[in-house]
Amino acid sequence: MQTQEIRRHTxxxxxxxxxxxxxxxxxxxxxxxxxxxxxxVAEVDTREQLSRITIVTSGTLMIIEQIKAQLRxxxxxxxVSDLTIEGPSVSRELAxxxxxxxxEKRVESLRIADIFRARVVDSTNESFVFEIVGxxxxxxxxxxxxxxxxxxxVSRTGVVAIARGPNPI
Amino acid sequence: xxxxxxxxxxxxxxxxxxxxxxxGGAVLPLxxxxxxxxxxxxxxxxxEQAAVHAAEGYARSTGKVGVVxxxxxxxxxxxxxxxxxxxxxxxxLVCLTGQVPTHLIGxxxxxxxxxxxxxxxxxxxxxxxxxxxQVARVVHEAFYVARTGRPGPVVIDLPKDVLVxxxxxxxxxxxxxxxxxxQVKGDIxxxxxxxxLMAHAKRPIFYIGGGVxxxxxxxxxxxxxxxxxxxFPCTQTLMGxxxxxxxxxxxxxxxxxxxxxxANMSMHDCDVMICIGARFDDRxxxxxxxxxxxxxxxxxxxxxxSINKNVAVDIxxxxxxxxxxxxxxxxxxxxxxxxxxxxxxxWWGQIEKWRARDCLRFGAxxxxxxxxxxxxxxxxxxxxxxxYITTEVGQHQMWAAQFYKFEEPGRWMTSGGLGTMGxxxxxxxxxxxxxxxxxxxxIAGEASIQMNIQEMSTLAQYRLPVKVFILxxxxxxxxxxxxxxxxxxxxxxSYSAALPDFVKLAEAYGAVGLKAEKVDELxxxxxxxxxxxKPVIVDCRVDPAENCFPMIPSGAAHNEMLLGPEDEAEKPxxxxxxxxx
Ligand SMILES: Cc1ncc(C[n+]2csc(CCOP(=O)(O)OP(=O)(O)O)c2C)c(N)n1
Ligand SMILES: [Mg+2]
Numbered sequence: 001m002q003t004q005e006i007r008r009h010t011x012x013x014x015x016x017x018x019x020x021x022x023x024x025x026x027x028x029x030x031x032x033x034x035x036x037x038x039x040x041v042a043e044v045d046t047r048e049q050l051s052r053i054t055i056v057t058s059g060t061l062m063i064i065e066q067i068k069a070q071l072r073x074x075x076x077x078x079x080v081s082d083l084t085i086e087g088p089s090v091s092r093e094l095a096x097x098x099x100x101x102x103x104e105k106r107v108e109s110l111r112i113a114d115i116f117r118a119r120v121v122d123s124t125n126e127s128f129v130f131e132i133v134g135x136x137x138x139x140x141x142x143x144x145x146x147x148x149x150x151x152x153x154v155s156r157t158g159v160v161a162i163a164r165g166p167n168p169i
Numbered sequence: 170x171x172x173x174x175x176x177x178x179x180x181x182x183x184x185x186x187x188x189x190x191x192x193g194g195a196v197l198p199l200x201x202x203x204x205x206x207x208x209x210x211x212x213x214x215x216x217e218q219a220a221v222h223a224a225e226g227y228a229r230s231t232g233k234v235g236v237v238x239x240x241x242x243x244x245x246x247x248x249x250x251x252x253x254x255x256x257x258x259x260x261x262l263v264c265l266t267g268q269v270p271t272h273l274i275g276x277x278x279x280x281x282x283x284x285x286x287x288x289x290x291x292x293x294x295x296x297x298x299x300x301x302x303q304v305a306r307v308v309h310e311a312f313y314v315a316r317t318g319r320p321g322p323v324v325i326d327l328p329k330d331v332l333v334x335x336x337x338x339x340x341x342x343x344x345x346x347x348x349x350x351x352q353v354k355g356d357i358x359x360x361x362x363x364x365x366l367m368a369h370a371k372r373p374i375f376y377i378g379g380g381v382x383x384x385x386x387x388x389x390x391x392x393x394x395x396x397x398x399x400x401f402p403c404t405q406t407l408m409g410x411x412x413x414x415x416x417x418x419x420x421x422x423x424x425x426x427x428x429x430x431x432a433n434m435s436m437h438d439c440d441v442m443i444c445i446g447a448r449f450d451d452r453x454x455x456x457x458x459x460x461x462x463x464x465x466x467x468x469x470x471x472x473x474x475s476i477n478k479n480v481a482v483d484i485x486x487x488x489x490x491x492x493x494x495x496x497x498x499x500x501x502x503x504x505x506x507x508x509x510x511x512x513x514x515x516w517w518g519q520i521e522k523w524r525a526r527d528c529l530r531f532g533a534x535x536x537x538x539x540x541x542x543x544x545x546x547x548x549x550x551x552x553x554x555x556x557y558i559t560t561e562v563g564q565h566q567m568w569a570a571q572f573y574k575f576e577e578p579g580r581w582m583t584s585g586g587l588g589t590m591g592x593x594x595x596x597x598x599x600x601x602x603x604x605x606x607x608x609x610x611x612i613a614g615e616a617s618i619q620m621n622i623q624e625m626s627t628l629a630q631y632r633l634p635v636k637v638f639i640l641x642x643x644x645x646x647x648x649x650x651x652x653x654x655x656x657x658x659x660x661x662x663s664y665s666a667a668l669p670d671f672v673k674l675a676e677a678y679g680a681v682g683l684k685a686e687k688v689d690e691l692x693x694x695x696x697x698x699x700x701x702x703k704p705v706i707v708d709c710r711v712d713p714a715e716n717c718f719p720m721i722p723s724g725a726a727h728n729e730m731l732l733g734p735e736d737e738a739e740k741p742x743x744x745x746x747x748x749x750x
Pocket of ligand 2: 563614615616640641642643644645646
């Protein structure tokens with residue numbers, strides 16, 4: 001408990017999909033000074049009206065434990081799981097990356113996209129929009145490589161994650 | 170049924186008897202229904218903040234959920250301080266707020282406020298009801314949430330069209346919360362481990378807080394038995410006073426910034442700390458990295474987020490105090506555990522030495538009334554009566570905590586977590602409503618009392634014989650003390666200038682005003698105060714220069730207490746403390 005090392009954790013929160021629930025979660029983070037590195041939210045169970053919020057946050061072990069305990073205290077929260085420590089999990093992020101340019105740079109961007117298995121989802125004579133899916137690091141690397149090639153815009157979804165194996169989160 | 174009818178029916182079905190409120194446009198349908206019935210009593214306050222504090226006093230002195238009713242916009246924003254106060258001190262409340270009709274929400278309508286937005290961080294939970302059919306469910310759910318687990322305030326925001334509209338009522342039995350089920354039974358393995366630590370402890374201490382009081386009379390009785398069985402010393406936080414009998418020989422009194430020397434030294438030197446329903450608040454721990462450096466720590470709390478928040482503990486037990494302590498007691502007996510008597514004897518020997526320092530000693534005087542002496546006399550003259558004490562915030566609050574001893578929970582109502590000046594008078598009002606024949610005293614400061622003084626009018630209207638006992642030192646004493654100790658004696662804006670004549674003020678409100686200026690007048694004035702069956706303000710003129718000791722200055726450790734003015738001269742407080750609160 002004494003370690004001061006800052007770690008990154010992916011936390012999955014199952015909540016009632018009701019008005020204000022996202023504000024409660026975000027307000028908790030801002031009010032208590034916790035980090036949000038990424039956040040995604042969408043309804044995942046229409047019958048029970050449940051949404052899943054996936055938050056990537058960072059802090060010392062004590063802070064991470066505190067974040068989870070505070071989240072569990074919110075009344076509309078059903079379940080809080082720490083995917084970083086509760087067994088193996090997969091996490092993915094999607095980015096749409098717009099690159100503009102012509103000539104050699106344009107060709108180079110296509111070549112790199114191919115290596116990264118990014119798809120072209122829109123193109124004009126002077127631009128591409130790539131769709132890339134993967135872990136955060138992979139997206140970071142791809143975007144960095146696009147920078148000198150005419151990177152114009154990036155739109156990222158933030159991380160979604162799920163436990164590996166047959167059991168639910 | 171209309172929404173408004175359903176609200177009132179739901180309140181009655183929840184066993185509510187009293188509502189503290191203030192009307193306005195958005196809640197007129199509710200007031201109309203109130204007019205037509207006689208099951209619910211409405212107490213009309215003079216300011217919405219006071220309605221919330223009154224409901225707090227009511228709740229804390231009865232163990233029931235307090236109920237508040239205010240209008241939209243300014244009604245709701247005026248209630249915010251009270252809501253946060255209840256949040257910080259874990260007081261169960263349901264606060265009904267009016268709202269503009271749903272079709273106007275978001276349009277900056279007259280008296281519109283984003284009430285659920287504003288109150289989200291200062292309530293345990295809140296609701297905006299958009300459908301009349303949901304009214305009954307939400308009200309029942311709100312009561313459940315407010316009183317279950319760690320109690321707290323819940324706001325229900327009710328748009329006017331929802332109150333006027335028609336829908337079907339659902340009784341409390343039909344409403345079950347989807348998710349919220351706090352754990353009340355402690356983990357037996359963890360309890361067994363804790364008991365093992367306790368049986369081997371050489372220098373143990375119980376450190377108990379408001380959770381014991383909140384858990385109810387039974388919790389505090391069980392705990393008292395358990396403390397007696399073990400023979401360990403027991404210290405209480407400001408919120409925990411009364412959770413263990415204050416005059417019990419095993420009580421070390423209050424812990425923390427203005428706690429006793431013996432309590433703080435024992436906390437510092439202990440080897441096993443059993444924290445029950447307390448939260449290692451900064452007023453208690455002092456400098457965190459010097460807090461109880463040799464102790465194994467056991468923490469019992471119903472709120473998992475209180476565990477390992479400020480201080481890392483060795484054994485965590487999540488559960489309700491009454492359940493956990495009952496299991497502890499059973500297992501202690503079943504396993505035939507015994508405290509280490511020899512070690513305990515030596516430990517008590519050390520504690521008695523600390524006690525012998527008599528840290529609450531003060532320079533007695535026969536010229537001027539010392540504030541500590543005033544509380545001592547108040548205690549001696551009222552202790553045999555059926556008495557409830559509330560306070561405002563400042564030095565007088567700390568002196569009350571130090572010198573008034575509470576033998577059972579629910580007798581002491583003070584604003585601990587938020588430290589809200591203006592809490593005491595409305596809170597006393599709520600207590601008196603719940604206990605009409607008891608002696609209810611607000612121990613006040615001359616500055617704090619002015620923050621909700623308008624409630625004298627409410628006392629008059631409902632013939633509530635609350636006694637306001639002002640320790641009038643003509644200063645915001647606590648501010649003055651910090652300025653003396655940390656800011657070179659520059660008393661910036663802390664003098665209480667242009668004070669009203671409190672005796673005349675009392676009379677203007679139809680109450681009785683009394684004044685005590687000399688030491689030999691004091692007892693007589695207190696007797697007189699108790700003899701009148703009317704609200705009373707006592708203007709007790711006390712030494713304006715007195716400071717509250719002992720004190721752990723901000724940023725200092727438990728064993729670096731200042732015991733009194735002599736100490737203060739010897740160990741000047743480091744200016745480092747200046748940035749701390
Ligand atoms: C609403 C509010 N405003 C400001 C403060 C800061 N504060 C704490 S104690 C205090 C002075 C209180 O003076 P008084 O009521 O005369 O009590 P004394 O300390 O003199 O006993 C102040 C201003 C507070 N606690 N609450
Ligand atoms: Mg004062």
